[in-house]
Amino acid sequence: IFYSEKNTGRPFNPASKWTSKYLDLPNSPQFPFGFGLSYTTFSYGETKVDKKTFRRGEPLHVSVAVTNTGSRDGEEVVQLYVRDLVGSVTRPVKELKGFQKISLKAGEQQEVKFTLTENDFAFFTRPMKFGAEPGEFDVMVGGSSENVKMVRVRMEE
Numbered sequence: 207i208f209y210s211e212k213n214t215g216r217p218f219n220p221a222s223k224w225t226s227k228y229l230d231l232p233n234s235p236q237f238p239f240g241f242g243l244s245y246t247t248f249s250y251g252e253t254k255v256d257k258k259t260f261r262r263g264e265p266l267h268v269s270v271a272v273t274n275t276g277s278r279d280g281e282e283v284v285q286l287y288v289r290d291l292v293g294s295v296t297r298p299v300k301e302l303k304g305f306q307k308i309s310l311k312a313g314e315q316q317e318v319k320f321t322l323t324e325n326d327f328a329f330f331t332r333p334m335k336f337g338a339e340p341g342e343f344d345v346m347v348g349g350s351s352e353n354v355k356m357v358r359v360r361m362e363e
Contacts (some may be wrong), residue, residue, distance in 0.1 A: 211283050212296050239302070240350030246276025246312065253347045253355040261362050262338060266322040270347045271356065274310035282349055284318045289344040292315045292330050300351055321349075327361060 251271035253284040260266050274280055290297040303326045306318055322345070327338040340361050348354030 208282055212298055238350045238352035240283065240348075241352075243283075244276075244280050244284075244348075246274055246278045246280035247275045247347065248280070248282045248310070248349060249275045250348060250355050253344060253345060253357045255357055255359055258358075259360045259362060262324055262340065264324075266345070266359060267318040268322060268345055268357075269317055271315055271317050272308065272310065272320065273315040276313055279309070279313050280309045283307050285348060285350070285354075286320045286322075287346040287348075287354060288322070288326060289346070289349065290329070290339075291342045291344065292328065293329065293341070295329065300346065300354075302351075318347075325329060 249272070251273075254269050268286060270284065272274055272282060272283075272284060284306050285302060287300040288303045291298055303322060304320045307319075308316055308318060310316055324338045327343060328336055329338075329360040330336050331339075338361065340363050342360050344356050344358055346354035346356045
């Protein structure tokens, strides 16, 4: 069980014995990638992008507001994941493409910004050529691989 698993084509349904799952465990890990304990809590605003449609070669700017909602100062690792919805080869459900560690005082809010380039959407195709394919992508930001806010974007030629 790992954060960048591949889609099976059969969505998980714990009540059905004909879908992909382990016999004695749920599909999700006990401690997802990025899991950690803290003396405070954080909340994430909506994941924002500067454009929903972008062209190959153009950067994509992603931002999210993170607020320390607890009563103590704390640190949080903000993680950015990308998912290619349809590719010429099977793509992971989530790929970590960036992270930033931030420190926030109790009640403080900070906007965290990431820049994605064409290489962040690229992969090795069947003939072993590295490149990005046009299509739809989910961009996800959160404190762990299981707790993310998502926005869908489209890359065009």
